[in-house]
Amino acid sequence: MADLPAAWRAGPTPTEPQMLDENLETLRTPLHAVHTGAGATMTSFAGWEMPLRYTSDLAEHAVVRRRAGLFDLSHMGQIEISGPGAAAGLDHALVTRPSSMPVGRARYSMMVAQDGGILDDLIVYRLAETDYLVVANAANRTVVLDELTARSGEQVHVADRTTARALIAVQGPASPRVLAAVTTLEDGARPDELRYYTARSGTVAGVPALVARTGYTGETGFEISVPAPSAAAVWQALSVAGESEGLQACGLACRDTLRLEAGMPLYGHELRRDITPDEAGQGRLVDLDHDFVGRDALVARRQAPTGIALVGLVGEGRRAARAGSTLHDDTGQIGTVTSGVLAPTLGHPIAMALADATRVTTGTSLQVEVRGRRQPMTVVDLPFYRRPR
Known part of the structure; x- marks a missing residue:
């Protein structure tokens, strides 16, 4: 993966507006004004004010299955882990081995406690040889940040970039065409050429971006990380590019029905602090051939299953x-x-x-x-x- 521009890596400079105010009782994403201006029904979710729906749950569900939906996922935690010890630190922190991932790949993983209970499920992206991005659930962002810091050891820098970036998803069968209209990827790749769980640097509507072929709907789709101050411009460009494809803005309600149809677990429901990956049907993720926090407990619980x-x-x-x-x-x-x-x-x-x-x-x-x-x-x-x- 080509080096991501400094404009993407850095947070807002002192002259730029801070798009997310940590002092608000309910946090707002950089796209909050876009949602309210479009008449979305807003709801509180994991401490954030988020769009629940724009039209109806059924209509938004259907458009993702048949055409394409546009989602604001900026409430998700974006945590960067870098430095010479980053790979070893993540191996120690997670049930998978991020050190084995090639640059440009992503992997679904989990973080467990000492007793094997799930602290969060998350996606790890390898951005460069010593640079990773972890996208965590909004409700568990602080837990994941603290645990990554505690588990990483020396020569590792852990930084919470959630307030500096936005995360926008385009999901549905028409998503590759929508994205292609406004996206330039490294090496001239097209969005439809990206393999599942891969990521590339590039630009979307001229804005530096990390474009990942990932999603939580069971459909072809992409998740796009951009600097927070540019979020509204990217959202607008995608909206215009998707008009001919039937793209519609969608809220959290249909994400839940989409992921459930696709059999994808949700933290706080199928995944909890008192449940292990094995019990949640995710035992395939656990690589016992490396040392990580909670490994001994998972081995013991496999020997005496609940x-x-x-x-x-x-x-x-x-x-x-x-x-x-x-x-x-x-x-x-x-x-x-x-x-x-x-x-x-x-x-x-x-x-x-x-x-x-x-x-x-x-x-x-x-x-x-x-x-x-x-x-x-x-x-x-x-x-x-x-x-x-």
């Missing part, structure tokens, strides 16, 4: 199970729903649940308590939805 498993459920009709709904078989309660919705794309109820692993296999019929009544749901493999090839 019997908890994350499962997918599908039902019939229109009544959706919600987080907290109880899961039953003929022996009694065996689990709890972590997320549930009437799937807009599929047209039937879907849910994910943490359940007794000894009582659930693919095809098992169960009962879920929904507003005082029990209804049948069947255990299925995840994901519920896969984008057409």
Whole structure:
């Protein structure tokens, strides 16, 4: 990956406006005025004031599945780790080995506590030989920042760049064409040439940017990190470029239904401090061939498993199970729903649940308590939805 410009790496200079005021009771992204000006319904999320929807949840969900949606993700933590010890520090901090990643690649990973419980799920980007970017959940940004600092050791610089940058996503089948209209990538690459979980430096609407082929919707899509003062200009340029493709601005509500259809876990629901990666169905991420904080606990818990498993459920009709709904078989309660919705794309109820692993296999019929009544749901493999090839 070519070196990212200093304009992207640096925070706002003293002469530039600070786009995010840490002293506000509720934080606002650099695109807050854009959202309110467009009439978005705003909501408080993880301490931030964010757009919940612009039109309707169903319409925004559908446009991402069929065309393209534009999202503000600037509430996500952007933490840079650099220096000669950066690779070793991240290896020690995470369940994966970022040191094995080539420059220009990204990897989904997790940070666990000493007892193996999940502190956060996150994406790691290798920007250069000794330079990484970690994108963390908004609610866990401080935890991740503090733990990365504590776990990194010497010759490592950990810097929170969240206030200096914006993160904008374009998701949906038309996203490569939308992005191509305003984007120049290093080495003349086209957005549609980027492999999944790769990133390139370049410009979007003339603004220095990191463009990543990542996303949380189950669709083709991109996430774009730009300097905070340029966020509104980039958003506007993408909006104009996407008009002919049917691009629409989208809020947090449809992100939740999109990720659930795609079987993607959400921190605070499927992923929690008291759940291990194995229990959350993410054991494939854990590389036990290196030393990291929490490794010994995960080894011990694999040797004496708790019997908890994350499962997918599908039902019939229109009544959706919600987080907290109880899961039953003929022996009694065996689990709890972590997320549930009437799937807009599929047209039937879907849910994910943490359940007794000894009582659930693919095809098992169960009962879920929904507003005082029990209804049948069947255990299925995840994901519920896969984008057409």
